[in-house]
Amino acid sequence: MRPLFHPALEDIKPEAILYALSDPERVAIYAKLAGASGGGTCSALADLGDRVIPKSSLSNHFKVLRESGLIRSERQGVEMRNQTRCTELDERFPGLIRAILTAYGQLPGQPKTD
Amino acid sequence: MRPLFHPALEDIKPEAILYALSDPERVAIYAKLAGASGGGTCSALADLGDRVIPKSSLSNHFKVLRESGLIRSERQGVEMRNQTRCTELDERFPGLIRAILTAYGQLPGQPKTD
DNA sequence: TCAATAGTTCCGAATTTCTGAACTATGGAA
DNA sequence: TTCCATAGTTCAGAAATTCGGAACTATTGA
Numbered sequence: 001m002r003p004l005f006h007p008a009l010e011d012i013k014p015e016a017i018l019y020a021l022s023d024p025e026r027v028a029i030y031a032k033l034a035g036a037s038g039g040g041t042c043s044a045l046a047d048l049g050d051r052v053i054p055k056s057s058l059s060n061h062f063k064v065l066r067e068s069g070l071i072r073s074e075r076q077g078v079e080m081r082n083q084t085r086c087t088e089l090d091e092r093f094p095g096l097i098r099a100i101l102t103a104y105g106q107l108p109g110q111p112k113t114d
Numbered sequence: 115m116r117p118l119f120h121p122a123l124e125d126i127k128p129e130a131i132l133y134a135l136s137d138p139e140r141v142a143i144y145a146k147l148a149g150a151s152g153g154g155t156c157s158a159l160a161d162l163g164d165r166v167i168p169k170s171s172l173s174n175h176f177k178v179l180r181e182s183g184l185i186r187s188e189r190q191g192v193e194m195r196n197q198t199r200c201t202e203l204d205e206r207f208p209g210l211i212r213a214i215l216t217a218y219g220q221l222p223g224q225p226k227t228d
Numbered sequence: 229t230c231a232a233t234a235g236t237t238c239c240g241a242a243t244t245t246c247t248g249a250a251c252t253a254t255g256g257a258a
Numbered sequence: 259t260t261c262c263a264t265a266g267t268t269c270a271g272a273a274a275t276t277c278g279g280a281a282c283t284a285t286t287g288a
Binding site for chain 1: 232233234235236237238
């Protein structure tokens, strides 16, 4: 398995962030991750309620989120811990992530409006 | 030619906005439009400096921007006037467009950082 | 060493994007 | 009215991307 790639903060591109978050499934995953305290595993986030995302699609979603710079993944034993890079990101693109999650009505603790 | 479709404000979806603005060419077009006073025509926005966008691609870019709710297009004689819907949009998704343009370093009047 | 679990990679099918060529709509000139 | 020029749209095939099942890899525990 090739090592996971994470872009350096200064290499993160707005187009990659927007592309990654232009898919509601990825937004749902990211929002859960932003809410979760422990660092979510892939399989813990596969269930969207109305549909269960296939493993390979899920793996790809995480790859897109990771390579865009939105999350950091690291292996912990048999599973993968994923966490958002939102503090860093807010430094590079102030207000961006919050505005996006607000638009989706997915800010942690916020009632869904869509 | 079929009539141009514009979504009602309440039908505008964040995923469509993010998708439309995940393409740097479309961002460049949108940013020019946000800066232009008159309402830009397609051909006036085709020249990106490093490349001239083909007519059909340009037409498609405008379609994506229009159907996502970012711009409004209306025929004025032989040409098309395009204008942003940013005031409306800011009402629906507060701060979103500004945060995105800031991330791209493309806010009107702002020096490019990327 | 073997089995179980978590996730990645591969690869073919389906979908989407891109763009040259043909077409449509409008306005002005003859 | 007819013809031409201009601005943009639509069509269609090629290229690129996405999706997801099946096979594979890595790690842990028995």
